[in-house]
Amino acid sequence: MAKLVSLISGGIDSPVAAYLMLHQGVEIIAVHMDNRPFTDEKNLHKAMNLIRHLQHLTQRPIKTYVVPHGPNHIAFARNCERHLHCLFCRRMMYRIAERIAEKEGAVGILTGESLGQVASQTLQNLMVENLVIRIPVVRPLIGMDKVEIIDIARRIGTYEISTLPGLCCTIVPKKPATAARAGDILGEEQKLDLRVLIEKSLEGMYVLDPEAL
Numbered sequence: 078m079a080k081l082v083s084l085i086s087g088g089i090d091s092p093v094a095a096y097l098m099l100h101q102g103v104e105i106i107a108v109h110m111d112n113r114p115f116t117d118e119k120n121l122h123k124a125m126n127l128i129r130h131l132q133h134l135t136q137r138p139i140k141t142y143v144v145p146h147g148p149n150h151i152a153f154a155r156n157c158e159r160h161l162h163c164l165f166c167r168r169m170m171y172r173i174a175e176r177i178a179e180k181e182g183a184v185g186i187l188t189g190e191s192l193g194q195v196a197s198q199t200l201q202n203l204m205v206e207n208l209v210i211r212i213p214v215v216r217p218l219i220g221m222d223k224v225e226i227i228d229i230a231r232r233i234g235t236y237e238i239s240t241l242p243g244l245c246c247t248i249v250p251k252k253p254a255t256a257a258r259a260g261d262i263l264g265e266e267q268k269l270d271l272r273v274l275i276e277k278s279l280e281g282m283y284v285l286d287p288e289a290l
Contacts, residue, residue, distance in 0.1 A: 080104040082178045083187040087123030089239040090189030093229050097217045099135045106181045110146040119243035126238045129287040145281040157265040159250045163197040168209045175210045191218040197253040205257050
């Protein structure tokens with residue numbers, strides 16, 4: 078059975094993407110990037126509730142990792158151009174997810190990204206983000222609009238969980254880049270010790286049973 082590492086936030090899109098691939102018979106390993114202190118514990122609880130709901134829907138266990146991502150945000154904010162912050166964030170998430178995929182024998186990464194859902198989610202930016210990994214990124218929602226995604230979320234019962242109160246990421250720039258160039262990103266990332274950031278994230282990572290929260 079094919080296996081994917083699924084990035085699961087507490088939002089609407091990622092659990093829908095996970096459900097669609099689970100429905101196709103794909104096994105997923107869930108990864109929640111914990112953005113505290115730039116979000117709150119409610120988002121962790123929402124993510125675990127969503128994964129638990131997906132387990133109940135599919136009658137299949139989902140191994141779940143929680144990765145501390147807040148320190149990475151601090152490093153980006155202190156050292157790099159603010160308008161590129163979302164790209165640094167996602168490139169780091171991909172790098173970490175790829176390492177987890179290697180550990181778990183997964184063939185790719187699964188995300189809830191779709192074009193234009195947020196200002197920085199453009200084809201140009203997605204291309205720049207993909208450059209940091211060797212495995213494919215599966216985006217089953219890429220051509221859907223928000224109404225279509227919400228319709229599926231309501232049908233499978235994740236919408237009510239995703240829309241529970243929770244603090245959205247507070248470090249998102251006011252004007253995120255929409256057409257980033259790879260050279261600009263690489264130049265900024267040279268200000269960071271990426272290897273250390275990745276290793277510290279993996280060292281702080283832990284497995285959490287969604288049924289335990």
